[in-house]
Amino acid sequence: MDRRSFLISSAALVAMPRVGQATAEPQVLRAMGFEQQILPTEFAGATRVLGFNGSTPGPELRIRQGRQFDIRLQNDLDMGAAVHWHGIRLDNRMDGVPGMTQPLVEPGESFDYSFTPPDAGTYWYHSHYLSQEQVARGLMGALVIEEETPPDVDHDITAILSDWKFDPEGQLIDDFDNLHDRAHAGRMGNFARVFLPDVTLKQGMRIRLRLINAAVDRIFPVILKGLSGQVVALDGMPLARPREMGMPVLAPAQRVDVIADVTGPVSLEMDHRAGAYPLGALAVEGAVTPRTAGISPLPANRIPPAAKTAAQHLTLTMQGGAMGRGHGGEDIWAFNDMSGMREAPFARFSRGETARISLVNDTRWPHGIHLHGHHFHELDETGALGDFRDTTLVNPGESRDILCVFDNPGKWMLHCHMLSHQASGMMSWVEVA
Ligand code: C2O
Ligand code: CU
Incomplete structure (x- = not known):
């Protein structure tokens, strides 16, 4: 294996694997360790990771806005765990911060989460215990709160961005306490990718793309190729007026929803000082007649009105x-x-x-x-x-x-x-x- 070939600063990777995401709503989220192919097979074998129900990202959880959602975290790790539902305006007891809102879930134990998400949009869930290490190892997944009336698109696609700091064997480097990383921009992976579902698009289709930055420290400026559209939501919340897609920039944990028409081969790249770095692609075969209607705003969430003057x-x-x-x-x-x-x-x-x-x-x-x-x-x-x-x-x-x-x-x-x-x-x- 040529180590340099998967470093971010080196030449582009061509064929990116895609990992399908389960869309079923599991009643149990099982935190566990296992092996998964994260790097393209030509570079290295499977990586020991952490995840939920046998995959990282964990299963994509989809809930209807305003509906109660119950899920059990079963901790099959050999260390403590807790899950935070990032961005959800929920009951404090369900926020997943061990030692503050709930007890740490010890190995072999479980914790029942139950909440009713008030807002539709793109959210995510992740470990909130030793999160720098546990999220970097893969304890995260998408949380989609569906609108009563979803927008008119052909595909609703979740794109989870992350990076990984690999050794030459394709295992994660176990230096989570690295003081140099901590004092600078953070733990930067030497390999980045996007996890996309296995769908085939047609030119002219309209898609919704839910970008989620699940990296521990990396900011992703994302170049969207083969798409022409608009940003319709930020951190789950609809924009009253959609705006030019441009190059969305996502800090860790941020989300950007885009609605766009497919104009050619679709790929996601990271804008990087060493050049555009490929993150992943969606297959496009054939064509359909594109919609003539413009992109409308998503239905607004009920957000609390702010007072004119701050207390x-x-x-x-x-x-x-x-x-x-x-x-x-x-x-x-x-x-x-x-x-x-x-x-x-x-x-x-x-x-x-x-x-x-x-x-x-x-x-x-x-x-x-x-x-x-x-x-x-x-x-x-x-x-x-x-x-x-x-x-x-x-x-x-x-x-x-x-x-x-x-x-x-x-x-x-x-x-x-x-x-x-x-x-x-x-x-x-x-x-x-
Ligand atoms: Cu305190 Cu996304 O977390
Ligand atoms: Cu900081």
Whole structure:
């Protein structure tokens, strides 16, 4: 095997394997270890991974908006586990944060999750225990909340982006505590791909593509070839006005929904300084007459109206990392001079209160900041309400204000979704009561 041939910085991979995703709704999500072919077979054999029900990504879970969903996590790993339903505005007890919202699910034990998703859209689920390692090993999957009336498309396709840090034998490098990675951009895989279902498209078809960035630390700028369309949702939430598809950029945990017409061979590539890197492709055979109707917005979710003026205006400053200024926290990264989970929350909100938070990136690295149990508005420079998201990317030296209606009672994590940064201090929590 030629090791260089699968490194991201080297020549392009041509034939990418596709992994089909189960669409059945399993009652049990079994966390387990097994072997799976992640790399193209010409480079290496199967990789020891973690996943659910025998595959990574785990089964694609599909639920109807507003319907109760019950699922049991069965932990067949030799370490603890818990599952977080990323982006769902759910009951705090179901949020999947061990030690905060539930006990850790020990090996051989199980935990029953039950929630009613209020919003349609593209979400995902992932381990929230030692998540930097467990997500990197494969404990993640897609969570699709279906609209009552789905948009008019020929195929609804989930595309899970991830990267993997392989050794020459095609096994994951066991250096999750690597301080260099943690202090820089995080654990960057030397191989990246997209997991796509096994469908064959026809030119002229209209598809919905649900992009999910499940990588622990990598930001994916995605080049979509053979498609002409629009972005219709961000982090699950429909855009009132769909916008030009362009090159979607996804921070870890972010989602982008695109509705597009097939105009030629379809492929996904990552824009990379070493050139476009192929992530995967969808087969296109034959043609149909394209739709003439334009792309309409998805039906809106019922989002909590924000108050005109925020009751509190807080500042969360990201600090630390390589080449950064010193800070008062005891780990590599900090928020407001504090590293890791503290006894006291970063802030307390009374239920229903609208608060503004300035997210200030005083580091040399980008950070994707995620709030549990809520979505928030990004604010533009004039203070106008922008996109409604659960994870926002803040580039080095920049800052972003967000406005959030804290209407979901409980203890909610607020952390960097570059999971290597989270694992080395960049996390906190808020309390809504
Ligand atoms: Cu996607 Cu705290 O997680
Ligand atoms: Cu970060």
